[in-house]
Amino acid sequence: MVTNPTWVQALKESGRPGSKCLELEREKSNVNVDKLACLLHTNAVLERNNRLLKILQDDPVFDKSQNYFRGRDERIKAALARGKRLRQLSVQHNWTKEEYHAANELISEPTPYGLHASMFLVTLREQGTPEQHELFLKKAENYEIIGCYAQTELGHGSNVRGLETTATWNPDNQTFTLHSPHLTASKWWIGSLGKAANYAVVMAQLIINGKSYGPHPFVVQVRDLKTHEPLENIYVGDIGPKFGYNTMDNGFLLFNQIKIPHVNMLARFSRVDPKTSKYMRPSNPSLVYGTLTWVRSNIVLQSGSVLARGVTIAIRYCSVRRQFTDRDAPEDEVKENQVINYTMVQQRLFPLLAATFALHFTGRGMIALYDANQAVMNKRERGGGSADVGQLSRGPGPEELNPGADLLADLHATSCALKAHASTVAGEGLETCRRACGGHGYSSFSGLGSWYADYLPTLTWEGDNYMLTQQVSRYLLKSARAVLENASKNGNFDANLGDNDTTRILKNYRRRQDMGAAFDVLGNDEELVEAFAWRTAYLTFEALRHRDEEKRSWNSLLVDFYRLSTAHAQYMVVKNFYGALFSSSLQSSLPKPTKEVLHQLFRLYSLHTLEREASEFFQSAACTVRQIQLARTKSVPQLLEQIRPHAVRLVDSWMFPDWQLDSSLGRYDGNVYEDMFKRASEDNPLNKVIFDPYPDSDVLFKKDERSISKSKL
């Protein structure tokens, strides 16, 4: 470590110290941080996180001080060490799955065990038979084998049906032959495969007697359990550096006619009868379907806290940073203004602050719906609902579901719309936060760049955010068609109790379409929510007209579908935020001033969205041009001003420990500049090097003390 000269050590920051700035911010607001934090996380979770944090912070393996300086090889080495230690601690402290994942969140970087601990175990558990659990799952749970989930290929991502890897059934010896017929068949992007895994669940086209039955999961050993060298005729390795996520060993995998026994095809849902070579159909594909919905709902929930990290950093730093005097201030005013006082900064950050809560409550709402739905499904599966299940099994798309399953279909569509929208908002929001920090946002020490870069894959995986909007639109069009058919039968658009929310809003729109809406979006919260519903319904029937009446091609409507899905997602967010706000749990647990600020955040989120998407709101006549102008020029600016004093306390309530944020700019205590300077000067290994600066000399470094520090890893 470099030590700064004593005269440098004696220097202070100029003007009001950052620590004082944040202190004053916290004094100004009466938001109850503890109660709000408890509402967001529960006290049990906060206590658990503190306990885990203590363990991790004390362990040198998890020391973060060199994270930002390391190159990929050093980072992945450290991540491997951390992954191992995490598992050791997990055993030692007898952690639950939740505790293990919470510890990983505090470390905030993926480890090479990431996909083993999630998708590999989950897939074995959910798609394996009891015999397969015995064979593979137990060893995997004990880390005797390390696995991954190998689906995506070099040539195929979103289109799973187009996968090229084949698994051909050999009736003679009751084996499957795994094979990669082309270069583009190479498995690609597979987390934990590049260096760590010795097993993989491989999605491959099942072929029996020359006929293809689509992609199915196979358990395949890929590396020797002792030497960890690839097995013969298997080519496996790391796919190289990425924009982020570089502590993960995403890998590639090719098979040259690899034989595996019959038992290696995961057979809970579908299987090959070894005697007859007959393919046995999946008994209940909707369960798999449910898992995807669950995963997407969790992405929605996480998007709130993912974004909250960025907003926490940006709001704290913008409260510490001062730049320029106010233009309307008296001439002799020399004190510079806190950056957060500028309306242009507020306009960028506060809607995102509102979005953190909006997305969080929406994710919670999604998961509650999912749980309710699972309960119904399980009841049906156990009880007399076999007819439903039978119909469900006809096909995997939501359009195939019978009316009894419309909650599931609605949930699926909503989870698609929200996954796409929430992760886009979070990803792009993080970049907005980074830029709002000015030049220093670009430093690695802001903690924003790496967090953004690591998060970006979420916009692509579990359904590409653009692709997903087609599924949402398909569902909305189908619902709209059903509404029209129903009305032509019954002669009206009356909603009934059996309707789900989508059907309700579509009927409501048709009923009132000719009267007009006349929502009081500025004065009445409920009508504000209804205006969002109205816009979704309007866009749905517009798209339906293009498709069914004008017979436009599907491809020509993709842009409309994207807009439609986004509108639907925004409606869901507004509706969920509103619902959470007036839920009994929130109303009973928060003091009045805190509730008031949350209410302002709800209005800001809604009205800011409304004015950003103005043209769809006025085209649908959900509101007038005048209302939009008023939202823009009066309501939003007023809300920004009302929220301003509470900004720091609101981000405090997310309760990110400094250790987790790992950000000079986002420090709880506001000691931004000292921290920045310490990292740059004392922690920075490049400062142990001396250049030879003259171009006519081929010597590069006159002195290089880094070899010493490097060997310490």
Next chain:
Amino acid sequence: MVTNPTWVQALKESGRPGSKCLELEREKSNVNVDKLACLLHTNAVLERNNRLLKILQDDPVFDKSQNYFRGRDERIKAALARGKRLRQLSVQHNWTKEEYHAANELISEPTPYGLHASMFLVTLREQGTPEQHELFLKKAENYEIIGCYAQTELGHGSNVRGLETTATWNPDNQTFTLHSPHLTASKWWIGSLGKAANYAVVMAQLIINGKSYGPHPFVVQVRDLKTHEPLENIYVGDIGPKFGYNTMDNGFLLFNQIKIPHVNMLARFSRVDPKTSKYMRPSNPSLVYGTLTWVRSNIVLQSGSVLARGVTIAIRYCSVRRQFTDRDAPEDEVKENQVINYTMVQQRLFPLLAATFALHFTGRGMIALYDANQAVMNKRERGGGSADVGQLSRGPGPEELNPGADLLADLHATSCALKAHASTVAGEGLETCRRACGGHGYSSFSGLGSWYADYLPTLTWEGDNYMLTQQVSRYLLKSARAVLENASKNGNFDANLGDNDTTRILKNYRRRQDMGAAFDVLGNDEELVEAFAWRTAYLTFEALRHRDEEKRSWNSLLVDFYRLSTAHAQYMVVKNFYGALFSSSLQSSLPKPTKEVLHQLFRLYSLHTLEREASEFFQSAACTVRQIQLARTKSVPQLLEQIRPHAVRLVDSWMFPDWQLDSSLGRYDGNVYEDMFKRASEDNPLNKVIFDPYPDSDVLFKKDERSISKSKL
């Protein structure tokens, strides 16, 4: 290097090879790539670049194959080696400044000599006296001293007047004392300072007799010319890793009472009389002011080609990549669709393709205006224009300029608006390109992530993109006030020949405001341009009303100002693109089909912008809601379809050599997957390592062959 197994070497990609895809794309279009390339670059530049490329490609120092794998320390070491070699080649081949910079563009990464070769030399040249040229500039030009430009501080970026570093005049011994009174006074972000420079031009508050005269430039030696160790009482080093730009040694710098002689204050424009200790005022600050305008105009010009790199990669890859069959295709259709055929992909990429040309022509227009203005200024300075210059010297802001200098003020405001807008469009556009490449866009081998990350500082430097919009608005408000005053004097809003374009469009709006506009935006190009002008004028007078009549605070209008500046920039881009399209040089040099495609790009850029910013267009009554709907549902989709066959040839015309792009996805020959695979497997040093995968073992790597490869650097 790893060698792939022979059975892997034998594998081909499935379906139609990427090379064939691009071949067919090129056959489909009659865009004349060579003539369009010549229009964009001139043949002389294309030939020069080919010559330089040959030299660089043949030199092992510039080998790019390990770029994406290297950590920061290795990258900066390679960049130093490259910077040295570049200088050696420059001497050897007697390169001009332009050739040196062109070579650097082909290498496409900053070197530690970046700021020496630009700002250090420029500042010494422009702000130094002949005596100072002799003392400093000559040595700098010969690389006997290596310098940088040290302005930004830890606590101050945009607000230059708030800089804390002081330079106090000592009349006794005719020296200045440079001092950093606080930690926040530390120079920060200074390119080439961290490790390479031994000199710096330091911006510091000049203090004479206890009175501050604002920031001035001082030449300061910071490191020993032999040992390259920091001089005593100077603390200097690298500020650590960043989101991008990691081949540059951005540095920090603190002074503890450092004395420098009188001659070290750059004195062309202002100086301290050593005998009387009197401060001599700058004779012509507008020259400095001109430099900023020139720098910004160049950012505008570059933004086109910066974005074109991303668009080239995305359009080529989306033409190679196939995913899903068309939903409306017959059931038995198994051939997957080229991704570029999906309208959602076109909607994201083609407006950016149009923007590359729009921004390029706008940048060219700006530079032409700048040159014309410089000619006028120089004539005035030499001729009888001393009255003007005298008035110019009263202050640095555009509001201080007399009517004779209104071209300069207009140019300055336009360069601010366009710098902010163009760099935002390019930066955000690159990320759109990356995402349009799906999962593989996230791989470093896409070449998009690093290019985006390296470009991002442009959105902050040379005037933060949000801050700049205030300067633009200040100018537009001032112009609007002048228009109103003038009209109240003359009784009408008639334009006269002396008007600049801004005055013309403001008058035009006021004249026709009550009649309404009724622009034929869909049928008439000229009126389409006028609709953009109308919107700018509308927003200007709206903002003026808020400020002057409603007496709203400056701060409360910042969001409106941002919108206003963006609108003005978009008008300038549309206008310049239109002007270039019908310029005689373009009309005479391109064959008709190529001109037609460019015309479609102009319309796409304009109409896509119009429908995205719909609410401002209809609020200003520049067009009707119906026109916007038609633009969205008819014109834009039709233009996408028309441009589709020409997409690949259009990006070809930017003529980026593969070596420059360094992208698997953007290869000219379309061999995307082979290249991706080769880099991941054979070039990837992580594949020389074998993990010990079991968490209960503390061994991390069983085998590590990287040490051998590393020592090669």
